[in-house]
Amino acid sequence: MKQEELKKSKEYKYGFITDIESVKAPKGLNEEVIRFISNIKKEPNWMLEWRLKAYNRLKNIKEPNWQKPKYPKINYQDLYYYSAPKSAQDKPKNLDEVDPKLLETYKKLGIPLKEQEKLVGVAVDAVFDSVSVATTFKDKLTEKGIIFCPISEAIQKHPELVKKYLGSVIPITDHYFATLNSAVFTDGSFVYIPEGVRCPMELSTYFRINASETGQFERTLIIADKGSYVSYLEGCTAPMRDENQLHAANVELIALDDAEIKYSTVQNWYPGDKDGKGGIYNFVTKRGACRGKNSKISWTQVETGSAITWKYPSCILQGDNSVGEFYSIAITNNHQKADTGTKMIHLGKNTKSKIISKGISAGYADNTYRGLVDISKKASNARNYTQCDSLLMGNECGAHTVPYIKNKNSSSIVEHEATTSKINEEQLYYCNQRGLNQEEAVGLIVNGFCKEVLQQLPMEFAVEAQKLVGISLEGSVG
Amino acid sequence: MLEIKNLKTSINNKAILKGLNLTIKPGELHAIMGPNGSGKSTLANVLSGKTGYEISGELNFEGKNLKEISVEKRAQKGIFLAFQYPLEIPGVNTNNFLKTSLNSVRKARGEKEIDTLAFLKLVKEKTSELGIDEKILSRQLNVGFSGGEKKKNEILQMKILNPDLSILDETDSGLDIDALKIIAKGVNSSRSKNKSFLVITHYQRLLDYIKPDFVHVLSDGKIVRTGCSELAEELEKTGYQTIN
Numbered sequence: 001m002k003q004e005e006l007k008k009s010k011e012y013k014y015g016f017i018t019d020i021e022s023v024k025a026p027k028g029l030n031e032e033v034i035r036f037i038s039n040i041k042k043e044p045n046w047m048l049e050w051r052l053k054a055y056n057r058l059k060n061i062k063e064p065n066w067q068k069p070k071y072p073k074i075n076y077q078d079l080y081y082y083s084a085p086k087s088a089q090d091k092p093k094n095l096d097e098v099d100p101k102l103l104e105t106y107k108k109l110g111i112p113l114k115e116q117e118k119l120v121g122v123a124v125d126a127v128f129d130s131v132s133v134a135t136t137f138k139d140k141l142t143e144k145g146i147i148f149c150p151i152s153e154a155i156q157k158h159p160e161l162v163k164k165y166l167g168s169v170i171p172i173t174d175h176y177f178a179t180l181n182s183a184v185f186t187d188g189s190f191v192y193i194p195e196g197v198r199c200p201m202e203l204s205t206y207f208r209i210n211a212s213e214t215g216q217f218e219r220t221l222i223i224a225d226k227g228s229y230v231s232y233l234e235g236c237t238a239p240m241r242d243e244n245q246l247h248a249a250n251v252e253l254i255a256l257d258d259a260e261i262k263y264s265t266v267q268n269w270y271p272g273d274k275d276g277k278g279g280i281y282n283f284v285t286k287r288g289a290c291r292g293k294n295s296k297i298s299w300t301q302v303e304t305g306s307a308i309t310w311k312y313p314s315c316i317l318q319g320d321n322s323v324g325e326f327y328s329i330a331i332t333n334n335h336q337k338a339d340t341g342t343k344m345i346h347l348g349k350n351t352k353s354k355i356i357s358k359g360i361s362a363g364y365a366d367n368t369y370r371g372l373v374d375i376s377k378k379a380s381n382a383r384n385y386t387q388c389d390s391l392l393m394g395n396e397c398g399a400h401t402v403p404y405i406k407n408k409n410s411s412s413i414v415e416h417e418a419t420t421s422k423i424n425e426e427q428l429y430y431c432n433q434r435g436l437n438q439e440e441a442v443g444l445i446v447n448g449f450c451k452e453v454l455q456q457l458p459m460e461f462a463v464e465a466q467k468l469v470g471i472s473l474e475g476s477v478g
Numbered sequence: 479m480l481e482i483k484n485l486k487t488s489i490n491n492k493a494i495l496k497g498l499n500l501t502i503k504p505g506e507l508h509a510i511m512g513p514n515g516s517g518k519s520t521l522a523n524v525l526s527g528k529t530g531y532e533i534s535g536e537l538n539f540e541g542k543n544l545k546e547i548s549v550e551k552r553a554q555k556g557i558f559l560a561f562q563y564p565l566e567i568p569g570v571n572t573n574n575f576l577k578t579s580l581n582s583v584r585k586a587r588g589e590k591e592i593d594t595l596a597f598l599k600l601v602k603e604k605t606s607e608l609g610i611d612e613k614i615l616s617r618q619l620n621v622g623f624s625g626g627e628k629k630k631n632e633i634l635q636m637k638i639l640n641p642d643l644s645i646l647d648e649t650d651s652g653l654d655i656d657a658l659k660i661i662a663k664g665v666n667s668s669r670s671k672n673k674s675f676l677v678i679t680h681y682q683r684l685l686d687y688i689k690p691d692f693v694h695v696l697s698d699g700k701i702v703r704t705g706c707s708e709l710a711e712e713l714e715k716t717g718y719q720t721i722n
Binding site for chain 1: 526527528548549550553554558559561564565567568569570575578579582583586618619635639
């Protein structure tokens, strides 16, 4: 490896490219391409109709422009909307049939699918560009009646569930990127937990963008039936490329009566280089509906990657006594930008929401928390607690907090706390005096700052996330 | 062990230490007393390597020129500073901090990292030796600690890291008599023929419990008098004004 490459790979260790032959849809966005995607996925006609409806809608709407991070105009006709490893065309039936090159890729990313199948703990769905390449632990989950499979498979095998719930939380008319996703989504995970079942292991999807000039549009749908529980985690990485790549995912969660969904994200897409060249545009729509009474949805996100992160994992608290939570760490370094937060829509009685947001900015980065707490007329005794803390490192970065509160019910209680602090030189000196070097000291202080959120992550990933927090800020203090 | 020759320091062009000389041999305990603003804390900071000072003169520790060594490297080489105002670090578990710290010192010494079990055993031993409540270690580092707890925590860290040179910067200020005894116990039980101490204090009170080999009086950036422990008693009676 050349010195330059070596240096680069130290900064972002997931930046390698897998050299694999792929099948692509023709470049550009048009009806033909949508038909191509639908056809290659052997979708039923209703699905194609659904996509076309979204596409027709898309023609009449514009990209939103209220967000803080601005980005150059995206030429949607210059992108590939479908790219899949050739070997994954004939869907492998089990891991032994999966292309060794793909298995090797996931191994390099720290997800040894083959070994993972033998270890108890986490079931993984691995999505490579536009297709799911492997799902582990299927048998064990099937025993309990749990469905965990690529969404393209669910469309064929469980059309009644998909038809009922897809687009029920994020309608195809929602906004530009959500609509774009509805038209061209390629793969993603589908989860259904039957009534009364507690999912015995963490479910996890690992997303990887590999091909160049390709957008990734995954779609995830999770349904927790009455009285069920599931904890789900997604991880994401991409190679280092000089171009900006678009990632516009939609994630929908539905929790029925007494059900609970815990959704964790560790987002580490390629952030671009030190000068802000390249990196992923992470424009994601995530929304959960607490449709049943006493239901609960909890979002935890650790956002360290992407050139621009723009997402607001939200909860619609329809059921009485339902609970929504949002725990977030957003770290931006160099020229990264993040505009992230949540929306808590209180509709039912006695609904509760909690927002804990930790934003860290270093270098020339810009970090915005934007959140909405909306308490409707009928949401008696609704309760919200919001805490937004920002930590600044250096003099060139920015932190912003934009909380919106709409309250139409006088019996509700809404609390908002916010702090902004700079990493304290004296704290660093204290740590140094105890033998910790600068990087260790920063890692320690920042992890302390993020602790309330890190604690929410499933055990298996908390350690990984802690390390990631340290790595993301490497070189940010002189 | 420590050799300071003609040390001059200034911060923002304001001279603080103005030609300080001090030699500490292995096994010795030196006390530095002096009025407010005489440069006591500056001396502690400069020895630990805190940045922001302009320094001239010689600073040697175990034969090495300290001026070229960073704060963390000095700590790893065995210089410990018990802070006058220990810092609060929210979210960081005290035990975890102490273990990380011990391991970086051990690594620098070429020793193996200590595992959690052995570490907890060490902590138990040291806390019970000093009579410190173990519970403070499961709390966030110095967050919500009383003044006394913070200082005790400093001494506990000193015991665990087992440095060659311990600098105590007014560790006795604001302590009640029980806490003071714990601090003294921590120092006295660590004294040996190869461990040295520099104890900075305002009051003679601490020196009732810790017997120094030498007492120095620092005034206006220089050591103006050196004597045995009797000097401290004299100062207590007459105050600093008669010194100059």
